[in-house]
Amino acid sequence: MVAAAALLLGGGGTAIIAANASAGGAHGTAEQDTGHTPHGAAAGSATGEATTVSCPDVGERLREVPAPARTEVSRGLSQLDAQVASAYEQMMSTGNTPDAVLGELKRKRDGTIGRITDSIKAADSGAVPAPEDLTALSGCRTRKVSTTAADDSSRPLSSRLGEQGKPGGPSRADFADIRTAPAGPGAPAARRGGSTGTFASVCGRNENGHFNPDNVIVTPGVRNGAHHMHDYVGNKSTDAFSTDNSLAAAGTTCTNGDKSSHYWPVLRVLDGKVAPDANAPGGGHDGNMGTVLRPASVTLQFRGNPVTKVTAMPRFLRVITGDAKALTNGVANANASWSCAGFENRQLKDKYPICPNGAQVVRTFAFQNCWDGRNTDSANHRTHVAFARADGSCPRGFKAIPQLVQRITYDVPAGVPFAVDSFPEQLHKPVTDHGDFINVMSDALMARATACINGGRTC
Secondary structure: OOHHHHHHHOOOOOOOOOOOOOOOOOOOOOEEEEEOOOOOOOOOOOOOEEEEEEOOOHHHHOOOOOHHHHHHHHHHHHHHHHHHHHHHHHHHHOOOOHHHHHHHHHHHHHHHHHHHHHHHHHHOOOOOOOHHHHHOOOOOEEEEEEOOOOOOOOOOOOOOOOOOOOOOOOOHHHEEEHHHOOOOOOOOOOOOOOOOOEEEEOOOOOOOOOEEOOOOOOOOOOOOOOOOOEEEEEEOOOOOOOOHHHHHHOOEOOOOOOOOEEEEEOEEEOOOOOOOOOOOOOOHHHOOOOEEEOOOEEEEEEEOOOOOOOOOOOOOOEEEEEOOOHHHHOOOOOOOOEEEOOOOOOOEOOOEEEOHHHOOEEEEEEOOOEEOOOOOOOOOOOOOEEOOOOOOOOOOOOEEOOEEEEEEEEOOOOOOOEEEOOOHHHOOOHHHOEEEEEOOOOHHHHHHHHHHHHOOOEO
């Protein structure tokens, strides 16, 4: 079990003030790359800093993976994640120096990245980057992350949690009063020729308890490929071994027959209670502790484009929004959006919201709304789709498609901290939140949705 998991169980790390929130925000906390960090500068220390392990993301650098190599590549990517998590555990729980831990990690990554490269080359030598393009990514470093809120001196503390949080996160710096967040810019105004309708699939809120720590998009064929637990609605069969055919043959929780798969990391309350998965993969085994909080509601809506009509999504299109490794990768692909019911004109990207007067916590995942017109997936699961520009137009070479927006609400107990499941070294930061989607609508249902959106109707 990841050592940080045990430390989370006693209250995981942050202070939340009571439901009638009155504290100011906690914006502007610093995060910096520092090279090798002296051992012992962990979350909860007097320095107000946590130490984590930061490695180049090999999956993000992949541009072509031939079909025969996909299983080996998936296995390798999952092994890389496990290696980083193990190194992070050693940093937190042993007397090993950072130099020793990072040196061993590099040796492991060298071997795994080499096998990934070899499998791609063996499958199709003309479709891979040069080996040195990937092996250069084996080196890692430590990173210091501030755990001190900007208004730390005045923010009240929960009686059960420490000043700075615990190793594994989150920290007090990860929470902010939603009322101090600035209002965001409105959506671009619809123009003549735009598509203003909406289409919704009603798929429940995972009443049937469909959970697993797989990720069939990123690591198909690998159990516990996500290393954190996912909540599912829609397709009833989605797991690591799902195929287009198995998804199409499965049942669905959606009332309109939509067999699409929607999933996201679970939210947990850090209430000190032992969860059923405290020793299981994706749960405590991977540093995710606390009680899984079921959504109060899930809304799945497809929206139009303000400047043009949308074209139908291809069946089996796979899309990921956000970045599960945004703490160490940077925020280029981050797309977390946290708010509170009644305050959704204010969105937090790198903070969990403190909601006043018992208002529900709201997570919103807005997916890419432009498609390259050819591919249902790409090697890094990003380059076949894109977000529209600020004016609503798609980048050159892309066409507008219906934009999926997943909106999930939670009744979070007053005064109890919560966090999203994450890779251990990502410290349960809110910026790492992400959503996943596989379109398994029938062609007829997608045509109906597209016509509704283009016709300006609400369906």
